[in-house]
Amino acid sequence: MRFDVVSIFPEYLAPLELSLIGKARTDGLLELIVHDLRSYTQDRHRTVDDTPYGGGAGMVMKPEPWAQALGDIAAASPATAAGRKPVLIVPSPAGEVFTQALAYELAEEEHLAFACGRYEGIDERVLEWAQEQYAVRPVSLGDYVLNGGEVAVLAMVEAIGRLIPGVVGNPDSLIEESHSDGLLEYPVYTKPSSWRDRDVPDVLLSGNHGKIAKFRREHQLRRTAARRPDLLDKLDVSNFSKTERNV
Numbered sequence: 285m286r287f288d289v290v291s292i293f294p295e296y297l298a299p300l301e302l303s304l305i306g307k308a309r310t311d312g313l314l315e316l317i318v319h320d321l322r323s324y325t326q327d328r329h330r331t332v333d334d335t336p337y338g339g340g341a342g343m344v345m346k347p348e349p350w351a352q353a354l355g356d357i358a359a360a361s362p363a364t365a366a367g368r369k370p371v372l373i374v375p376s377p378a379g380e381v382f383t384q385a386l387a388y389e390l391a392e393e394e395h396l397a398f399a400c401g402r403y404e405g406i407d408e409r410v411l412e413w414a415q416e417q418y419a420v421r422p423v424s425l426g427d428y429v430l431n432g433g434e435v436a437v438l439a440m441v442e443a444i445g446r447l448i449p450g451v452v453g454n455p456d457s458l459i460e461e462s463h464s465d466g467l468l469e470y471p472v473y474t475k476p477s478s479w480r481d482r483d484v485p486d487v488l489l490s491g492n493h494g495k496i497a498k499f500r501r502e503h504q505l506r507r508t509a510a511r512r513p514d515l516l517d518k519l520d521v522s523n524f525s526k527t528e529r530n531v
């Protein structure tokens with residue numbers, strides 16, 4: 285799978301050389317190229333922003349460097365070569381919310397490009413124009429504001445990249461994690477079985493797999509009800525047993 289990231293702070297993406305994603309890159313499971321937006325400017329000052337039409341605070345990113353960068357990336361895209369469109373993710377607090385379901389969907393793509401805006405955002409015409417070459421998706425991490433798209437790209441590339449087969453060593457790790465079934469993960473424990481007067485729940489030491497599964501499921505439900513009741517509203521409770529519905 286191919287990723288391209290365009291940013292005025294390419295160093296911000298350096299953590300993608302580390303850990304599981306870094307290893308996946310050296311193993312050839314994913315190719316990730318970071319582009320400096322300023323290298324696509326034409327003027328001596330390498331200008332990427334200007335004042336907003338209509339007035340208001342802050343600066344807006346100019347269209348020309350973005351068109352250069354995104355045009356070059358689309359032209360070199362394996363998706364374009366195959367007659368398909370690469371996906372252009374535009375991190376923005378004004379986008380659709382990034383979820384595990386969206387991560388799974390995007391992990392099926394052959395090519396994702398990310399356009400990291402800064403300041404008050406990118407001139408809207410860039411996103412309209414880019415639709416000729418890309419499936420454009422403004423995406424938000426959640427209802428709060430970051431200074432730019434770079435931190436969001438770190439999160440999205442990690443969430444998507446780990447779903448590519450072979451990136452996570454043990455694929456079972458992907459099955460029993462938070463959000464994989466619409467619920468939060470159950471609590472986990474390791475040795476020692478007693479620590480500072482706190483004991484690991486007996487059932488987990490019992491070796492009774494049926495009882496352990498029931499314990500974990502109940503705690504997933506309790507935790508989700510306490511911390512994220514909004515998630516329970518989205519689930520189809522007709523799939524729940526009567527005891528589960530009463531948790």
Ligand code: 6GU
Nearest residue numbers: 375376425426428430436
């Ligand atoms: Cl994706 N970008 C920015 N700039 N701020 C955000 C965000 C993204 N998601 C939440 N806040």
